[in-house]
Amino acid sequence: MGGLRVGDGASAAGLDVGFGIRNGTSLEGLAIPAPWCNPSSDLNEDEDVLAMLKGSQFCKIRSLKWRKARFYRLQEDGLTVWFQRRFRHPKSHHVFFLQHIEAVRQGHESEGLRRYGSAFPAGRCLTITFKNRRKNLDLAAATEEEAQRWVRGLAKLRARLDAMSQREKLDQYPFFLNFLTWIHGYLHQADSDHDSKMSFKEIKHLLQMVNVTMDDMYAQQLFEECDSSKNERLEDAEIEEFLRRLLKRPELEEIFYRYSGEDRVLSAAELLEFLHDQGEEEATMAQAQHLIHTYELNDKAKQHDLMMLDGFMMYLLSPEGAVLDPAHKDVYQDMNQPLSHYFISSSHNTYLTQSQIGGASSTEAYIRAFAQGCRCVELDCWEGADGEPVVYHGHTFTSKILFRDVIQVVRDHAFSLSPYPVILSLENHCGLQQQSTMAHYLRTILGNMLVTETLDGKIPKELPSPEQLKGKVLIKGKKQIVHQKEEPRSDLPDEDKEDELKVWGCPQEWGSWDPGLTISPCPGNNFIRCNTYQLCRVYPLGLRMTSANYNPQEMWNGGCQLVALNFQTPGYEMDLNNGRFLVNGKCGYVLKPDFLRHRDTTFDPEHPGAPQTTLIIKVLTAQQLPKLNREKPNSIVDPLVRVEIYGVPRDCAQKETDYVLNNGFNPYWGQTLKFTLGAPELALVRFVVEDYDATSFNDFVGQFTLPLYSLKQGYRHIHLFSKDGASLSPATLFVHIQIKNQ
Structure with missing residues (x-):
């Protein structure tokens, strides 16, 4: 059973270990250097940034009656914006991070x-x-110039942050950006008397806040070893030394020394050997040298194509050392096949921000869905006042939004993340007159984005491809049957009185079925064959009062393209959806496996054949897991790791490690979990961290999900997400992955 792991702080060849603090770094006032404060930065004297550093008073707006004065100021770290909630309560200070x-x-x-x-x-x-589920911040500045300064300044700082090379980040930050922002607040909180010095009591408080319970005798020994001034206070370099020891990674050191030999320096040839053992058989000497020049901190070592321990750790913690194959982060799949050959990220009741009974409807929900790569959104359209169609969950207490406002959001935001086509799934409850109004808005607002005819004017033999439909909006819906006589609106152009909603086909309803009983409402694999050439949309039953979701994997197994989920409802179902569409540039389209694309396919998810693939995962360590109960400093997580496989029924499995008592900072497991799979092309792998509880259900800590074929083999870091899909950086798992194909 693993516990806290800290070492003696020794350096390798004169360099600090871990992502530790380099000599000479000052923590005076526990401040962090700004990302723009180096000589080469073009933001040192930028007027917008300097104005943000001075701060501005805004009016925060939530409703017609709720308007509050708030003071906002960019902090000197260049990473956070500080704001004061109540001027009568000067201690009511809060921050938000630019990276969020x-x-x-x-x-x-x-x-x-x-x-x-x-x-x-x-x-x-x-x-x-x-990026997370935090509410929008709507502000009004005192002047237009001041508002423009903040808009421009934030854009410059965020662009600078995104554009910084890995080398610049290493040069400017004593240790990683995310760790800095994470530990910065804890240091301030633990320093109870705000004297920038840490007593043993304050150090103990810091350890509890970062999820560590340490034996008092060991903690006292470590404290005394770092207290070189012998004044029972840690300050400046002494705090640095304490953090350096706390951040040691013995498991990474062991790997480094295994390949570097007695000199404890990794040559390009030795690094190449490591890459080959990682499963990167095609790696070259040039690639090994590139990694050294990207991540090594010591200039002399770089000149001789050598990598020290710090550089090796930096590499393993970088995106190139992560579990997700970097080649799959961009669009790498063939985008010229028919739409029916893709899984398409799809949302149900997209307009809702909460439950489908009394929750709020909002156009912001569409913006967030598009920001997540969603390509098929739903509009439940109903008769509204003053001849204006509205969108809401009919016959419930959900609020209403105007149809035209939703279409304007589609125009402005549908292609913010992905250039590939968007499908508007219309559930039409309007009469002819308001249907005409809907058609008018679709044509006038979307303009050339809207697809109203086939690409070449001829009857197609198959559906067009995502590539052919870049930047286009498709309408999916059924013409409403109106039993009473209605006159179309006379103020609309003749073209808007015509029947829209029939370019590549007409929708039909298959009805409901229980996916737990059978994958298909048709005999054999006819359903799968149908899904090779036509689109199938699946959505949750309307009786789910809490807007709960179903397991989308069962529908993907059957080749369904539009497997719609309630994006506003967190849970493992949305984790699977996010994992499925994490790859291929997050463009919302993922090519189905070959056996789900051929009309004469014989694939049966119930009988995929004998297992052909073995997945072996050794769960080694975790780093800086979040506290679950920040109100109780003494509450420390007892973490365990569970690996879950989602795929065809035969492949579905889950296995977990033991739990580690009282250590969420750097727990160690060293346990191996093994899985066999018959249809790995469909499989998703979900890594879950939970807080063990002997008397009740375990509490969720974090997770990461991705397709099995997007896993990188070898030693990898897994960067965890929260329940609502937000990054938990710098929280990571460290694992070793091996995939064997028979």
Whole structure:
């Protein structure tokens, strides 16, 4: 059973170990250097950034009545924005991180500002959206110039952050950016008297906050070894030394020394040997040299194509050392096949932000879905007041949004992440007059984006490809049958009175079936064969009051393309969806396996054949797992790791490690989990970390899901996500992966 693992802080060839702090780094005031404060940066004297450092007062807007004055200021670290909630309570300070920002929009470009910001000129308004489920930040500045400064400044800082090379990040930060932002707040909190010195009591408090329970005698010994001044306080370099020892990675050192030999320096040839053993058989000497020049910190070592321990650790913690194959991060699949040959990321009840009974409907939900790579969104369309169709969950207490506002969001945001076609799945409950209004908005707002005829004007033999439909919007829906006589609107052009919704086919309903009983409502594999040339949309039953989801894997096994989920409902189902579409550039289209694309396929998910692939995962360690109960400093997680396989029924399995008592900072397991698979092309692998509880269900800590064929073999770090899909950086798992094909 693994416990806390810290070493003696020794350096390899004069370099600090771990992603430790290099000599000479000052932690005076526990500040972090800004990403723009080096001589080569073009932001040192940027007027927008300097104005943000001084701060600005904004009006935060939530409703017509809720408007509060807030003071926002960019912190000197260049990574966070500090804000004060209540001017009467000066201790009410909070921050948000630039790396968590999804987008910054100027003007009335959010639903909140369109509804409640009319009292402020559009030029003074801005909206900050975040990558996690945090609410939008709608603000009004005192002047238009001030709003523009923040919009431009945030854009420059975020662009600079994204564009920085790995080398620049290593040069500018004593240790990794994400770890800095993570540990920075804890150091401030633990320093209870704010004197930038840490007593033993404060150090113990820090350990508890970062998820470590350490034996008092061992903690006291480590504290005294670092207290070189012998004044019972750690400061500056002493704090650095304590953190350096805390951050040691013995398991990485062991791997490094195994390949580097007695000199404890990795040559390019030795690094190449490591890469080959990792399963990267095609790696070349040039690639090994490139890794050295990218991640090595010591200039003399780089000049001689040598890698020290620090550089090796940096490499393993980089995207190139992660479990996801870097080649799969971009669009790498053939995008010229018919639409029916792809799994397509699809949302159900897209307009909802909460439950389908009384939750809020919002156009922001569409924006977030598009930001996640969703390519098929749903609009439940109903008769609205003043002749305006509305979107909401009919016959419930969910709020309503205008159909035209949704279409405007489609126009403005549908292709923000992916250039490939978007499908609007219309559930039409409107009469003829408001149907005509809908058609009018579709044509006038979407313009040339809207597909209204086949690509060449001829009857096609097969569906077009994603490549052919780049930047296009398709309509999927059924013409509403109206029993009473209605006159079409006379104020619309004749072209909008015509029947839309029939370019490549007409939708038909198969009805409901229980996916737990059979994969298909048709005999044999006829259903799978149908899905090789036509699209099939699957969605949750309307009786799911909590907007719960189903397991999408069962439908993917049958070749269904549009497996729609409630994106607003976190859970393993959405983890699987996010994992399925994590690859191929997150473009929302993933090519189905070959055996799901041929019309004469004989594939049967119930009988995929004998296992052909063995997956062996050795779970080694975890790093900096988040605390689950921040209100209780003494509450430490007891982590275990479970690996789950989702695929055809025969391949589905899960296995887990033992739990480690009282250590979420750097627990060690060293346990091997083994799986056999018959249809690895369909399989998803989900890594889950939980907090063990002997008397109740385990608590979720973090997870990461990806297709089995996107796994990189060898020693890999897994960067974890929260329940709602947000990054838990710097929380990671460290594993060894081996895939054997018979």
